[in-house]
Amino acid sequence: MGWTKSARGNLSLPVITVIICTIGFISLFYIDKISTYHSVLKFKPCSKCTFTKSKKSHTGEPSVLILLNPNCTTSYVFYHLIPKHFLGLIDVKRLEISPLNENDRYECNHTDGNWVFNPSIKPLYTDRTCSYIDREYACVKNGRNDSDYLYWEWQPYECVLPRFDPEIALIKLQGKRLMFVGDSLQKNQWQSFVCLVESIIPKDQKSMKKISRGHSVFKAEEYNASIEFYWAPFLVESNTDFHIKFNPNQKIVKVDSITQRAQNWLGIDILVFNTYVWWMGRLKINTLWGEFQNGEQGYEELDTPVSYRLALRTWANWIDSTIDSNKTRILFTTMSPSHERNKDWGNINGIMCFNETKPVMKRGHWGFGSNKEMMKVVESVIKRMKVQVTVLNITQLSEYRIDAHSSIYGESYGKLLSDEQKADPLHFADCIHWCLPGVPDTWNRLLYAYL
Secondary structure (H helix, E strand, O other): OHHHHHOOOOOOOOHHHHHHHHHHHHHHHOOOOOOOOOEEEEOOOOOOOOEEEEEEOOOOOEEEEEEOOOOOOEEOOOOOEEHHHHHHOOOOOOEEEEOOOHHHEEOOOOOEEEEOOOOOOOOOOOOOOOOOOHHHHHOOOOOOOOOOOEEEEEEEOEEEHHHHHHHHHHHHHHOOOEEEOOOOHHHOOOHHHHHHOOOOOOOOHHEEEEEEOEEEEEEEHOEEEEEEEEOOOOOOOOOOOOOOOHHHHOOOOOOOOOOHHHHHOOOOOOEEEEOHHHHHHHHHHHHHHOOOHHHHHOOEEEEEHHHHHHHHHHHHHHHHHHOOOOOOOOEEEEEOOOOOOHHHHHHOOOEEEEEOOOOOOOOOOOOOOHHHHHHHHHHHHHHHHOOEEEOOOOOOHHOOOOEEEEEOOOOEEEEOHHHHHOHHHHHHOEEEEEEOHHHHHHHHHHHHHHO
């Protein structure tokens, strides 16, 4: 009331309100707008601003709801990557987002940041408390003794990445099906998401079922929500999806065939796709399309990016012709980098990612394990699609994390490494997959911000 009284002595309350809002929004426009294909902060100018405090979140952090245009139909509550201009004023934790048009979006580049060591972080799970982690990702259980890799936190330079709150995530998924579709890196992310939410669910209110080969479903009964994984390493069909051929020369990708896989994706509310690592075994891919009397012998060797583009176009055509964007949301996770060439980060005497204990600190580091040409294929295909696809760009932030792979604390051909194999990291260290908890939890913080 004191503020109101003093204000009346000079300017009217509506005028002051308009001035405050105008200054706030003008300051936002001075942020350098970075070109990227994800929109993470959305707003419209308002005639009146209302700041409403909420209760503390599940993680114990204070929450604030910011309501713009309270008298209009275009009211929003922010909860995305928050520009640091707001940091002195608010700590945002909860959201409700109304759909906006392309012209209404403000972009914030969450991929430009650094990893900051934060020993105060308390992981929401461990590979001992979450029983849903495959052995190949359970590094601590498999003998990894160092723990620093668990306490590096991704901090974008211009934004605040919200902490994952399992309660809010489940509320957002209430009555919905979330499905991760792709390869073993997508499975890495799926298990991370399951473990992030399952700890707050009573034992008799959750279940994990294998529906079919390659299709697993975690169910949160109280929320009537499912978090699912569907195995499709190429997205399109191949002769090695289930009967795995370890010799890349024997793999044949059917770049125009997707219906058999895609029929399992119908009726899903949120689909998160990826495909990359299975394409990278050779410079050329045995590629098959159309019907041939000689069956799989009718394939041709195509450059990997060419075959990759054909497959993604098949996927994109299926999405555009089948998916109702009013009912199903589509996301695509970019490539997860491998770290198998230690000279990329200057450790000449190292052995791939073995015994690495810290992230790369050089800004913009990009190694041999991420193919920019393949990334451009993803971008060009998605740009031409009619259905909107949200891209989770995890590549750059993951490039720095040479320290967080399974390394010698995983599996080889479905079996834990023996002591003899662990002593030979050059041939047995896994520098593709990630320990859980670990880097995929940060990927899911990005996904969580989009829910």
